[in-house]
Amino acid sequence: MARPFKQQRNPRNTSPAKPVAVDPDAVPQRLHKLLALAGFGSRREMENLVASGRITINGKTAEVGASVVPSDVVRLDSRPLHLPFEPELPQVLLYHKPEGEIVSQDDPEKRASVFDKLPRIRNGKWIAIGRLDMNTSGLLIFTTSGELANRFMHPRYEVEREYAVRIFGELTDGEMAQLTYGIELDDGPANFDSIRAQGGEGANHWYEVILREGRNREVRRLFEAFQKPVSRLIRVRFGPVNLPPRLKRGQMLHLGVKEVTGLMEWAELAVPKGPPRQLSAREKEKLGSVFTPKAKKSRFDAEAGLESRGPRRVTKTREEGMRQDIEKQQSGRRARSSQAAEPAEMQRPARQPKQATKPARKPANRRIRQATDISASSKIRRSKKS
Incomplete structure (x- = not known):
């Protein structure tokens, strides 16, 4: 069935647009709070966004601390933007992060990111609750609610983080006691709330540690202070959320309405009283079930001179072939530039292009006349003359 044409607006119609119904009883709400509820970031990030002048209210640049009502544009x-004046239940996604992926949306080195596999959502974005470095695996939580993410990550709430750590060597009782008491690091004192030995084989030993901070590489630095390098680090719990045993590395899990409501109550946030958002058939199928995300289509490296092909799929073999072609071209350019840098007497004379000559015309295949071709009459005439 053919797709109908989009109805064009009549340019002669100069009638003004219908005014938006203004509710005199509407309670104004803070703009940065509504932006955070919509999933665009935390409240502090939204305040910085408003201060940058990129947001307008009814055609005028918004100011920090501005309030809006449903009739404002x-x-x-x-x-x-469609702001949630009546908040909806946010989405929460669990991801078992493997090693080799970074938790960042902007990486100049173009390394694999956890955001490359997240499902797309409308009117918002995914916010990563906490970070894990490239060599750390385990539980990573994503949500569309900036307030819920802030409740997990803000230092004043001191949410527990539990890790399974494998180190090379074994700690003594005195070292374990000192790790719980506290030691001095480069950025201040740090300690574990608890540490318990979990056994091990050979030179490697496992430990279960719990702490309430999220400083950069804090767990690794605490063990390295006793010359015990960490060879494996897995986050198994963040606050009330545990890493499900059925969630294998590289898999994701959408939490259901009941689990998300429990998180909102744990965070002491208001649970929306309205009806839940209508889910599509695909969202209902994924809800509560483990699935393996698909990575986005590969993009070429901009430094190599390759551009994205847009919606066209590019296979890995074809991408490698194009990279080889680019490297050959670059090596040829370097060779020509080095040749140009040599003294004039050392350079070879450039080859003169051959002039296009007109190809010689092939002789026609002519048949040689033979004596047998002479007719009998001509022989008779010659005999009479003689």
Whole structure:
């Protein structure tokens, strides 16, 4: 069935647009709070976004601390925003992060990121609750609620983080006691709330540690202070959320309405009283079931001179072939540039292009006349003359 044409607006119709119904009883709400509820970031990030001047209210640049009502038109870079004046239940996604992926959306080295596999959502974005370095695996939580993410990550709430650590060597009782008491690191004192030995084989031993901070590489640095390098680090719990045993490395899990409601109550946030958002058939299928995400289509390296092909799929073999072609071209350019840098007497004379000559015309295949071709009449005439 053919797709109908989009109805064009009549340019002669100069009638003004219908005014939006203004509710006099509407309670104004803070703009940065609504932006955080919509999943665009934390409240502090939204305050910085408003201060940058990219958001307008009814055509005027918004100021920090501005309030809006449902009848106001809010735009971000001229794109209209749908703010949740009646908050909906946020989405929460669990991911068993493997080693080799970074938790960042902007990486100049173009390494594999956890955000490359996240499912797309409308009117918002995924916010990573906490970070894990590239060599750390385990539980990683994503949500569309900036307030819920702030409740997990803000230092004043001191949410517990539990890790399974494998080190090379074994700690003594005195060292374990000192790790719980506290030691001095480069960025201040640090300690574990608890540490318990979990056994091990050979030179490797496992430990279960719990702490309430999320400083950069804090667990690794605490063990390295006693010359015990960490060879494996897995986060198994973040606050009330445990890493499900059925969630294998590289897999994701959407939490259901009941689990998300429990997290909102744990975070002491208001649970929406309205009806839940209608889910599509695909969202209902994934809800509560473990699935393996698909990575986004590969993009070429901009430094190599390759551009993205957009919606066209590019296989790994074809990408490697194009990279080899680019390297050959670059090596040829370097060779020509080095040749140009040599003295004039050392350079070889450039080859003169051959002039296009007109190809010689092939002789026609002519048949040689033989004596047998002479007719009998001509022989008779010659005999009479003689």
